[in-house]
Amino acid sequence: MDGIGIVGAGIAGLHLGLLLRQHNVPVTIYSDRTAEQMAGGRMLNSVAHHHATVERERALGVDHWPVEEFGYFGHHHYLAGGPQPLVFPGFFKAPSRAIDYRIYLPTLLEDYLARGGEFEVRPVQAADVVKLSERHDLVVIASGRGNMSAMFPRRADKSPYDTPQRKLCAGLYEGIAHSEPRGVTMSISPGHGELLEIPMYSAAGHVAALLFETVPGGDLEVLAETSYDDDPAGFEKLVLEKTRQHHPSNFERIDTGNFHLTGPLDLLQGGVLPSVREDYTRLPNGRYVVAVGDAHTVVDPVIGQGANCASYSAWELGHAILEDPNFDERFCQKVADRRRNSVHATADWTNLMIRTPPPPHLLQLFVAMSQNQAVADEFTENFSWPDKQWDILATPERVRKFLAGHGMN
């Protein structure tokens, strides 16, 4: 038997592979794409790594992008809809960082190979997993691509939506001066959706990712449905116009004359169906397969938790492998137990953020954040600690008690 087989070379697969290689566990990662294909393809996402993830990257020896240059320090909130917009920042205890995954993943793959990890480029389908399970001590599914996720039943109790709640339009742009201090801007246009502006490092250098989270049927949905390739200038003009109307705090930093998508592949449109799936499955041959990352939990990108959750989950799984390499149902249950609180909190919190209309206790918290810097900072810091965020946000009573703890009623 040949160590651990990991299907998928995203952050979950790579962080898991790197952790295991640090402890000399044999690992093979299976990917349907070469490093060159990852590097040269369409933008993969617009993800930020919160500092809990940066801390794991340090521990894995893959902290290649000093936060002093590549990091950012908090969130700038802009919430329209009231008599006047709520505008306030919140700060982390340590910087977050956003690197284009077409740079990030190939770099980590190189690290992984240099540390003795095996890498096989071949498409893996669910039907191939039985064979892989007979080659490896344990197979981990770290890819939601194709039909892999379907191996793990979707949990109705943790998956409240039947359709994507946002249509997405994520792109990399030049011509936007970054916010001060450098941070992500979270602008909310009630009924129409959010704009996340993320300081990102890509092949074009330090640019801005604009992630439009558009409410289906709202005025911004058109952004997710308009083709860039058909009319690049028209598309950019549309983005400018919608940003001006709905997200003025972003618009005011745009130099409209120099505003451009950084390249035709630097755009991603679509939507995701939020899903929490079972942690593991038993194959017909009696062997167990564990899900991690998108194969386990898909969240809307609105609060940038997906990759961080995948990294966290890979980290817990990796330590479970190192502590008790007996890959039976007990092992799988222990993995489920140790990551459940944080992973489910990530899904529950994200699903709350995209509920339409937004629940009153969420609005109550936002109002309090605009009035109390400590409240805003705690909410912002908790982007690294989704379980703690959900301790605050899970119910109206919890929000009330949290605010009372900050002397607010």
Next chain:
Amino acid sequence: MDGIGIVGAGIAGLHLGLLLRQHNVPVTIYSDRTAEQMAGGRMLNSVAHHHATVERERALGVDHWPVEEFGYFGHHHYLAGGPQPLVFPGFFKAPSRAIDYRIYLPTLLEDYLARGGEFEVRPVQAADVVKLSERHDLVVIASGRGNMSAMFPRRADKSPYDTPQRKLCAGLYEGIAHSEPRGVTMSISPGHGELLEIPMYSAAGHVAALLFETVPGGDLEVLAETSYDDDPAGFEKLVLEKTRQHHPSNFERIDTGNFHLTGPLDLLQGGVLPSVREDYTRLPNGRYVVAVGDAHTVVDPVIGQGANCASYSAWELGHAILEDPNFDERFCQKVADRRRNSVHATADWTNLMIRTPPPPHLLQLFVAMSQNQAVADEFTENFSWPDKQWDILATPERVRKFLAGHGMN
């Protein structure tokens, strides 16, 4: 609302109360007995505290019995049934300790009161819990007495037995020289049951607890069914005779002329039905109640895990209360998640130890222990870490892999 209400003044209730008082949380413990009634009544159990529990006692500031005088250092095994008996010791990394609960509980109750804990002597029934729940922020059920446990449904998946698997006869005796080095003796008479001889400190000083775990229908069952009070001398003679026949390694240290029960109340006969129950319940008024200790999990005393598990579980519950005092279903689920592995492992391991006939992989491990001191020491040390013990023992494959790791096939 008045802090935390705890029903039950056993180890779970007291450890929880002491932990919360260290952090100035208001606590009321309800008990159906006064300290004097506990101190002066019939023997409560024959329990040992493994060093993980002693460590918690240190943290709680209730480490009143220095292990140098009151502790013991390992287990002496005697397993008959093969061509010749297997006789071997195993050692802890730190000493365990057994104090008569008629001394232990009143002492801790005194500590608890001195630290500002409230104590109310009154019988509480399941029907009273709704009213208590309206007085306290959270009610914890830390007593399996009366009908309290029935509030929490028994989990069939973790409760494999319908009847007690052992009939018990636990008593305190003088006239037994302790083993060298001082330790618990675990003697097994296949088909008839185990004898645990525990160096215990009681009102009579340093004595020996003999806990006969008798298999129903076996030759030792009579010990659990014979009255001491009807014929004290006859009872002691019977104990001597059965010990001589079935547990010779204990018998050889007995000074038969001085062998006596230390008092008519120092004997406990009966049996327990092993049960794992749900972690919490929701009352008709919408409030949640958490189970801990015997209300949550009852294990046969054969490996002395019950009190240690109750202390561990109270510790985890207490820290959950300190970290997130929002006593809703999320709170209860987090408590369940954080203690599940260890508590279920305790139950699963104990239930394996009393299976009749013993499973082959358990016997395989015992044979290996008799041949390899490191294996014996790891098994013995794991009396403090039931989750690690179950990592070894959960399946025949796990035992095989554990022994292979020790170079044994």
